[in-house]
Amino acid sequence: EVQLVESGGGLVQPGRSLKLSCAASGFTFSNYGMHWIRQAPTKGLEWVASISPSGGSTYYRDSVKGRFTISRDNAKSTLYLQMDSLRSEDTATYYCATGDTYYGYTYFDYWGQGVMVTVSS
Amino acid sequence: DTVLTQSPALAVSPGERVTISCRASESVSTGMHWYQQKPGQQPKLLIYGASNLESGVPARFSGSGSGTDFTLTIDPVEADDTATYFCQQSWNDHTFGAGTKLELK
Numbered sequence: 001e002v003q004l005v006e007s008g009g010g011l012v013q014p015g016r017s018l019k020l021s022c023a024a025s026g027f028t029f030s031n032y033g034m035h036w037i038r039q040a041p042t043k044g045l046e047w048v049a050s051i052s053p054s055g056g057s058t059y060y061r062d063s064v065k066g067r068f069t070i071s072r073d074n075a076k077s078t079l080y081l082q083m084d085s086l087r088s089e090d091t092a093t094y095y096c097a098t099g100d101t102y103y104g105y106t107y108f109d110y111w112g113q114g115v116m117v118t119v120s121s
Numbered sequence: 122d123t124v125l126t127q128s129p130a131l132a133v134s135p136g137e138r139v140t141i142s143c144r145a146s147e148s149v150s151t152g153m154h155w156y157q158q159k160p161g162q163q164p165k166l167l168i169y170g171a172s173n174l175e176s177g178v179p180a181r182f183s184g185s186g187s188g189t190d191f192t193l194t195i196d197p198v199e200a201d202d203t204a205t206y207f208c209q210q211s212w213n214d215h216t217f218g219a220g221t222k223l224e225l226k
Contacts, residue, residue, distance in 0.1 A: 035215075045156075045164065045207055047215035061214070095163055102170035105152035105211045109175065111163040 002026040004096050004112035011118045012086055022079040022096030022112055029077035030054075033099040035108060036070060036081050038092035038117075046092070049081065050099065050106075063089075086119045093117075123147055125208050125218035132224045138196035141221045143208035145189045152212040155184055155193045158220070159204045167206075168193060200225055 008020040022034070036048040049070040050059045058070050069082040079096050093116050097108035124146040133139045143153065151171040156164040166175045168184035171191060183194045195202055203225050208218040 044219045045209070045217040047217070050215075059214075100169075102173065103151070105150075105154075105170060106215070107154040107166060107169040107209070107211060108156075108164075109166050109169070111165070113163055 002098065002110045004098070004110060006094065006096055006112045006115035009094065009115035009117045011120065013121050014087060014119055016086055017082070017084045018086065018117060020081040020083070020094055020096075020115060020117070022081075024077045024079065024096075024098075027098070027110075029072075030074040033106065034070075034072060034079045035097045035099050036079075037095045037097055037108065037111075038090075039095070039114075040089075040092040043092075048094070051079070083117070086117075088119050091117060091119045123149060123210050123213045123216050125210060125216055127206075127208060127218040127221045129219070130222045130224065132226050133198050134226045135200055136197045138194065139198050139223065141193040141195075141206050141223070143186075143191045143193070143218050145191070145210055145212075147213070148188045149210040149212035151187050152210055153184075153186065153191045154209045154211070155182075156207045156209065157202075157204045158207065164207065195223075198223075198225065 003025045005023045035050045051070045067085045071080045093114040095114045096112045098110040126144045153171045155168040158164040172184045205220040207220045
């Protein structure tokens with residue numbers, strides 16, 4: 001059974017940093033691209049960042065480029081999101097998700113339960 | 122960014138057929154996927170590649186469309202289908218629709 005368990009969320013002041021982790025099990029982690037997707041309270045979903053199976057390629061939405069860093073440790077089957085210079089608009093539940101592709105189109109087939117990040121003074 | 126537009130809400134009776142639409146601001150070919158999210162839960166994949174049913178998802182769910190206009194159909198609707206449904210495109214980065222909240226009468 002695929003399991004994704006996020007951790008590391010919490011309350012943080014604007015401008016500070018936080019690092020999220022996502023522990024994966026039940027599948028061969030190193031074979032899959034991984035993603036972070038967030039959802040602000042009572043809002044819709046927003047893709048944040050992606051990383052290739054090897055970790056050699058990373059992708060970010062414009063609003064987090066230069067502030068967030070996605071990484072992975074395939075030996076530990078763990079995905080990370082380092083979030084620096086946090087802003088109030090980064091407040092959201094952050095989900096990690098596995099990605100699969102259909103004729104080159106990526107979709108998110110397994111999701112963690114999410115972890116809440118609140119940026120406030 | 123490719124913008125996805127969904128109707129905000131729908132209300133139907135159990136046993137009826139419901140169609141949830143998603144319109145893209147530009148063609149996304151068949152790079153459209155659908156998710157169901159119940160309150161307090163993570164999203165769940167229903168349909169990928171516009172019309173492919175994810176393993177384990179009931180056959181009551183189906184998807185259609187290509188280009189800019191897509192539809193998720195539930196037939197027949199059951200009480201457990203009360204949820205918000207999101208479309209997502211992966212033709213140009215990844216964007217989600219704002220979601221359609223499905224309520225049962």
